[in-house]
Amino acid sequence: MFDLTLSEEQEALRKTAREFAREKIAPVAGHFDEEGEFPTQIFRQAWELGLMNAEVPEQYGGLGLSCLSHCLLMEEIAWACAGVNTSMAANMLGAMPIIIAGSDDQKQRYLSWLIREPIFASYCCSEPEAGSDVAGMRTHYVKDGDSYVLTGQKRWITNGGHASFYTVLATSDAKPEKDLKARNRKIACFIVDRDLPGVKVGKEENKMGHRASNTVDVLFDEVRLPKAAILGQEGEGFKIAMKTFDRSRPWIAAGASGIIARALHECRAYALQRKTFGVPIANHQAVQFMLADMAVALEASRSLCHKAAWMVDQGKLDSVVSSMAKLYSADMAMKVATDAVQIFGGYGYTKEYPVEKLMRDAKLMQIYEGTSQIQRMVIARNILSSEG
Ligand SMILES: Cc1cc2nc3c(=O)[nH]c(=O)nc-3n(C[C@H](O)[C@H](O)[C@H](O)COP(=O)(O)OP(=O)(O)OC[C@H]3O[C@@H](n4cnc5c(N)ncnc54)[C@H](O)[C@@H]3O)c2cc1C
Structure with a gap:
């Protein structure tokens, strides 16, 4: 039965997040907003406290928080600065496709990395011409022997300029057909390391709000990915x-x-x-x-x-x-x-x-x-x- 009572652990987590948010973030939120500056030091402190990547399962070194506990934490961070919260959430968003569809090897490599080092991750779905209409994406991949070759441009990518890896949605059909269901079936999801040849970070947005978060274009110019970079199977991306x-x-x-x-x-x-x-x-x-x-x-x-x-x-x-x-x-x-x-x-x-x-x-x-x-x-x- 749905019960709103929080456990002792959840109350303690909320207290930790509240103290951190009110003592470390709220006093400087105005500065980072005004300057549009990415508060690396705050993220580092949040990472040290375990407040980042909070839903990474325990077997990969994370806290393995429930979605509800994670939401308690996020409300506290957003109270102090919604922009900081957006960047913290975007890390988990970049990791979520791996939690949902990753193999154990992929989880070991990428989820554990988020816990081992204070790195950033991004989720790359939206494009200049495809936001609401996800399946209208133009970023595409072709199979070439044991590799996939990925080409396209993603837009509005939170943390994109700082990320060490991206989870990227791409279609096998560079000129998507009209039938929506057919378009959905052509999409695949890949993990792309930032340092691969052909991965570039494009323009940074000068935003109205959430100015402490980083929002950029990420470009893929014939990026060669190993077969092991795909999450699940081809056609499962949507x-x-x-x-x-x-x-x-x-x-x-x-x-x-x-x-x-x-x-x-x-x-x-x-x-x-x-x-x-x-x-x-x-x-x-x-x-x-x-x-x-x-x-x-x-x-x-x-x-x-x-x-x-x-x-x-x-x-x-x-x-x-x-x-x-x-x-x-x-x-x-x-x-x-x-x-x-x-x-x-x-x-x-x-x-x-x-x-x-x-x-x-x-x-x-x-x-x-x-x-x-x-x-x-x-x-x-x-x-x-x-x-x-
Ligand atoms: C600061 C910021 C951070 C973001 N971070 C990320 C990120 O990390 N990763 C990522 O992948 N994306 C990210 N996004 C992208 C975001 O998810 C998209 O902007 C959003 O989905 C809307 O897409 P769009 O901007 O292309 O608008 P459009 O899809 O062009 O929509 C324009 C308007 O038309 C309306 N509309 C569209 N289709 C319909 C319809 N069928 N019926 C009725 N109304 C409709 C929309 O509601 C909207 O009002 C971010 C965006 C911003 C601004």
Whole structure:
């Protein structure tokens, strides 16, 4: 039965993550945001504490955290800086296809590497012309004897400029046909080492938010891969990508919940001290209602996130619940962050207070890991195909 009670271990993990986030990340988040700088030192400290790569199974040296425990951790990190959380999550995202479909050799080599050294990994699915339409990808591979030769361009790759390896989706059909199912069946997933000839890092994005995370193009120019680089079989890539999204969407819900929690925290404090018409603005019912809506949004986003993560952990992974959690929490984070700026009035519109950053950071939650429109499509498709 679904039970929201956290274990002692989970409470302890949350405490460690909260202390780290509030002491080490929150005080410098503004600086890394302003400069668009990748906080290598913070990631190193997080890695030393075991807060990175947290779902890597114990047999490969990791903590083997459940999805739910990982979500608890991520909410705390995102409370302090959603950009730092994005980069930490992207490492796990790069590793997830290996957890889902890797052989023991691949797991030993790549998952253990993440634990042994503070390296970065990236997940390369999106392209300049293919984001929502995953199967419209142009990055392609050809078989050549005992190798695969990979060519193409990936876009929006988080951690891409720092990664030591990439998990890359590619099609065997350079000019994809119209039939969607046929296109899906041509996709394969590969592990690509950064130092292979032909792997290049392209332009870095100058982003609205999550500016502490690194987002770049990654290019593959006839990169020769050994046969052992494929995850699962040819034709299984699309399935691996969808399973990865099912596992990662609760993480986005956790990050969005962190933004909501931070907004509520900042707004409560501000509303109690800022005075208009001789009383704190917290005395005005219009402000109280915004605070109340924020508290409801936090409770509901967290609950859906924990439900989706719990289902992953029970082996009852449900794409629709994962999509609901991602959609709801992302839309709520955007609404709550916008209201937070409103509560701060003119000061909310300046960099003097952290709420304008929350608003910029919240927007991405509705875009990456499948936009809010794509989540609604997943949910609607399920409603219409079920018996009601
Ligand atoms: C900062 C950042 C980090 C990212 N990190 C990664 C990463 O590490 N790895 C990775 O692979 N990708 C990453 N992404 C890519 C991200 O997942 C895509 O941007 C996202 O899936 C949307 O794709 P797109 O940008 O091509 O938009 P498009 O697919 O072009 O969509 C444009 C608009 O049209 C809407 N739309 C599209 N199709 C439909 C439809 N059928 N019905 C209704 N509306 C539709 C969308 O919802 C959106 O509003 C990242 C993106 C950003 C911005």
